[in-house]
Structure formats: structure tokens, C-alpha cells
Amino acid sequence: MEDGRKFVATVKGLTKSYGATSVLKGVDFSLARGEIHALLGGNGAGKSTMIRIITGLAGKDGGDIEFRDAADNPLSDTEGRSKVAVVHQELALLPHLTVAENIVLPRFPNGLRLFDRKRSWRQAHDALAIIDREFAGTSLHELVGDLSLHQGQMVEIARALSSGAELILLDEPTANLTALETERLFSVLRRLTRENGLAIVFVSHRMKEIRQIADVCTIIRDGRTVVDRAPTRSLSDTAIIEKMGQITARHAEGVGAAHPVPRSAAAFADDTLVIRDADVEITLAAGMILGVAGAPVGPQSLISALVGAAKARRWTVARAGWPQAFTSPRQAARSGLGFVTGDRAHKGILGNLPIIDNVMASRRILRHSVFTSGRERAKCLDLVEALKIKAASIWDLPDTLSGGTQQKLLLARWLGLSSRLLVLEEPTRGVDIGTKKEIYQLIRQMAASGTIIVWWSTENAELLEVCDRVVAFDTEGRCAGVIEKQDLSEDALANMTGMAA
Numbered sequence: 001m002e003d004g005r006k007f008v009a010t011v012k013g014l015t016k017s018y019g020a021t022s023v024l025k026g027v028d029f030s031l032a033r034g035e036i037h038a039l040l041g042g043n044g045a046g047k048s049t050m051i052r053i054i055t056g057l058a059g060k061d062g063g064d065i066e067f068r069d070a071a072d073n074p075l076s077d078t079e080g081r082s083k084v085a086v087v088h089q090e091l092a093l094l095p096h097l098t099v100a101e102n103i104v105l106p107r108f109p110n111g112l113r114l115f116d117r118k119r120s121w122r123q124a125h126d127a128l129a130i131i132d133r134e135f136a137g138t139s140l141h142e143l144v145g146d147l148s149l150h151q152g153q154m155v156e157i158a159r160a161l162s163s164g165a166e167l168i169l170l171d172e173p174t175a176n177l178t179a180l181e182t183e184r185l186f187s188v189l190r191r192l193t194r195e196n197g198l199a200i201v202f203v204s205h206r207m208k209e210i211r212q213i214a215d216v217c218t219i220i221r222d223g224r225t226v227v228d229r230a231p232t233r234s235l236s237d238t239a240i241i242e243k244m245g246q247i248t249a250r251h252a253e254g255v256g257a258a259h260p261v262p263r264s265a266a267a268f269a270d271d272t273l274v275i276r277d278a279d280v281e282i283t284l285a286a287g288m289i290l291g292v293a294g295a296p297v298g299p300q301s302l303i304s305a306l307v308g309a310a311k312a313r314r315w316t317v318a319r320a321g322w323p324q325a326f327t328s329p330r331q332a333a334r335s336g337l338g339f340v341t342g343d344r345a346h347k348g349i350l351g352n353l354p355i356i357d358n359v360m361a362s363r364r365i366l367r368h369s370v371f372t373s374g375r376e377r378a379k380c381l382d383l384v385e386a387l388k389i390k391a392a393s394i395w396d397l398p399d400t401l402s403g404g405t406q407q408k409l410l411l412a413r414w415l416g417l418s419s420r421l422l423v424l425e426e427p428t429r430g431v432d433i434g435t436k437k438e439i440y441q442l443i444r445q446m447a448a449s450g451t452i453i454v455w456w457s458t459e460n461a462e463l464l465e466v467c468d469r470v471v472a473f474d475t476e477g478r479c480a481g482v483i484e485k486q487d488l489s490e491d492a493l494a495n496m497t498g499m500a501a
């Protein structure tokens, strides 16, 4: 037993197949009390599948899962699982119940009939206040169905943290959080492990976070454990990416070479886009990449105006031949607007159409055709390869794909097209580290060919890496200013967005 600490859960030789696809081929994974354990692997490696099996949401084919109590006695599966809480990658909240009800519900397995309302509400409030005091003060009685993705994520985390569980599995909990909320979450996690001896499993595709929070890591690749309980410090970034199987020949020779720059966009070379509200005016020349930073309220109002989704009350968008609002997605696409939504589950993925239809959707609109051709299949396969989309066939439905793989489908829709303006809402949410680099490169190439890119991200490291300038919003949603490339830094972003810890 390591450091005298007892393992709370041990997974040995876990196997799982879906039809002909073998997802887990003998995974080992063990968790000790008092540790924050990063579970790492590329998109589709099997992380969420294993988490679903540990919590009992999915069955296993073979292998063993064992839970032990503080005195090292084995627990039955039911007993063990009652000590496990989980934050799922795609939110699993009940939309017709309130925030407070969602948070306390797991503690009332027989429903909400017999419980101390006042006390429970207070518990829900306190759990939420850990991450965002103001949100806790205003949201308890709101219906979860009315919340944004970002607020839903906070409710889901609060529910897990306040569950009294001894093992908490967090499947990409920070994907919808801002830098400040992530900081707060991390300090709670540290406290829970140090003071209360909880074990925490943390899944993330953000290298910086992994290094900040996880003492130990396990890496899985193609359904097998390739690194078993290594101290995170002992592995370099490159070693981690390599172990995940993400350094390919193309990385080695520089990704750029493989993707020719589309030519037609050069027609927009003299094109500028001016966006303004009462306080700022931002002029974007063809080929610029504008980052958007800050808590979601501000970025979302700017993006709504840009994509013409709502009547743009605050922002005006001025450009030759560009309408203030679009009457349909078709009109938007044909005017040269590309848009990757941040809400892939509800607004992005076409759940009942196969991968090829998802990937080709915007190309079909642009060429006025819904028919599949041999050429289209070839293009789809190219994109699948470029983004390492992990699927058995392009005719599979997207709901069998991993979270990050679904995200890649949304991006593929617009990559390589000669849009005049491409608006991206958290385009790399859940995308694995290796592919992220590749995506940055592909988007830069689109910019180089004249497309103006507007890129909202809550991952500051990403904005620093890809943007020419960044417009920052404060936590109230007001525009706090524009930072030019030479002045961009983590600190500058943190200060401007009001997210300095």
C-alpha cells in the first residue's frame, strides 16, 4: 500500500465492447484516499466509458472493480457505489426541477416528499456558494432547464461536492468554467482531499490544469493502461502527449504542409468588419483572429450580434454587404458566415444523422445539394483523418461517439471553407491535446487565406497561442478593453476580465 494509504477503488483488467468495437481491452486503474488523480487519454480512449462502469451506469464485460472502506475492508458494489459521486461530461441534470432540488436529490433516493426543505435548501446554497456566491444567492429556485450550459456545470459540480461521497469522479468539469471558477473549484478539491481524505478523479484536456491540480496520473490509450499511477511531475508535456499516442509523423514534420490554403477567400482581402457598442469599436481586417475572453455574459451578447441570432441591441456589426440579422442559417452560410456553437449537445450535433451528414452539413448548404457523392465521401474521410475523429464508420450515429469526437464533427463542418467570418464558441471544448494543436494550425491557415476569425475561449492559454488581439469582458458582461498581441499575457487577461485570483 502506497504511503500507508488504502486504495478506495481498484479496477483490474476491465473490458468492454459495444458490438464489434472493443472499447476497453483490459484497463487497470487504482485510486487512493487523499489524492487527485488525473485520468488522461485522447478522445475516444475510453475514459468516460470507464467512469460510467465504475458508477454502475454501464455494465462491464470482464475484469474486476473493488471498493474498500477506511479499514481496508472490501465493500459490496452497492455499498461502494453509494460512496461515489460523478460529474458527467455531458450534464446530467433534471431540467424540470429547480437548482436546489437537483443538488439535494441524490441524498433522497426515495424522492423529495419526505425531507427537511429548509435545511436542504441551505445545503444546496452552501454547496453552490463554494464556486459562485452570487449565483447561489439568485438561482436556487430557478428551473435547471432555463440555465446556460455554464450555470448547469456549476450546479452539477455543487451536487457532487455536497453529496458526502468519498470518491468523486469529475469528467471534464472545467470545460464550461471560467478561469476564476476553475481556481475556486481547485481550492475546494485540494481541501476535500487534504482535510477529508477524499479521492478525486479528474479528467481534462487542459495541460495547465492537469499540472496545477493532479498529483498522480493514469494514461489510457486504445482501451489499455499505458501509464499506471505515475507522479504527474515525472512526465513532461511531450511525454504525456506521446503516451496518449498523439505524436504522429505529421506533427513531426509540421502539420501545415498537409493542408493547402483555400484560395477563393483572397477575394475578401480588402474586407473589414467593424463591431461597436457604446464603449468600444473594434475594426478587424481580413485574416485577423480576434479572441474573446471573460465570463460568458459579455462574449455571448457579442457572438449573438455577430451571428445575427438575436436582434443585436448592444452591438452593431458593420461590413459591406453584411446584414444586421440573418433570416436563416442558409442565408448566413451563403453570406459567408461560419459558426461553431458552444452547445454541441443541443444546438450543434444532428443526433439522428450519420457522421458524414454532420460533417458535410455546411458544405451541402453552400453547394445547394443534399446528395452524397463519391467526392464528398473522400472529403469527409480526409477531415476524419486530419482531426483524428475516432469512429468505426462515417455512417455511424454521433451519439455513440466520445464527447471530444463530437466536438471535432462540429469543427470539421467549417474547416477549410472560405468563410468571410468564422465565429467560434469554445471550439476545442473537450478536444484532446494533440488535436488542439492541429486545429490551431488549421484555423490559422483559414485566417491566412482572408477569413476573419472570432474565437471565444475560457482557456486563456489557447487565446494567448492563437489570437492577434483579444477583447475582454468583465464579470458583469461589460467590455473591459482590447488587448493587442504584444501585450497579451495570462496576467493581462486575468486583470481585464476581473478574474485575478
Ligand SMILES: Nc1ncnc2c1ncn2[C@@H]1O[C@H](COP(=O)(O)OP(=O)(O)OP(=O)(O)O)[C@@H](O)[C@H]1O
Pocket (backbone or CB within 6 Å): 018, 021, 023, 041, 042, 043, 044, 045, 046, 047, 048, 049, 050, 089, 390, 391, 399, 400, 401, 402, 403, 404, 405, 430, 432
Ligand atoms: N454506446 C456506445 N456504442 C458504441 N460505441 C460507443 C458507445 N459508447 C462509447 N462508445 C465508443 O467507445 C469509445 C470510447 O468512448 P469514451 O466516451 O469513453 O471516450 P473518452 O476517453 O471519454 O473520450 P473524450 O475525451 O472525447 O471524452 C469511443 O470510440 C466511442 O465511440
Ligand SMILES: [Mg+2]
Pocket (backbone or CB within 6 Å): 047, 048, 049, 089, 171, 402, 403, 404
Ligand atoms: Mg469522455
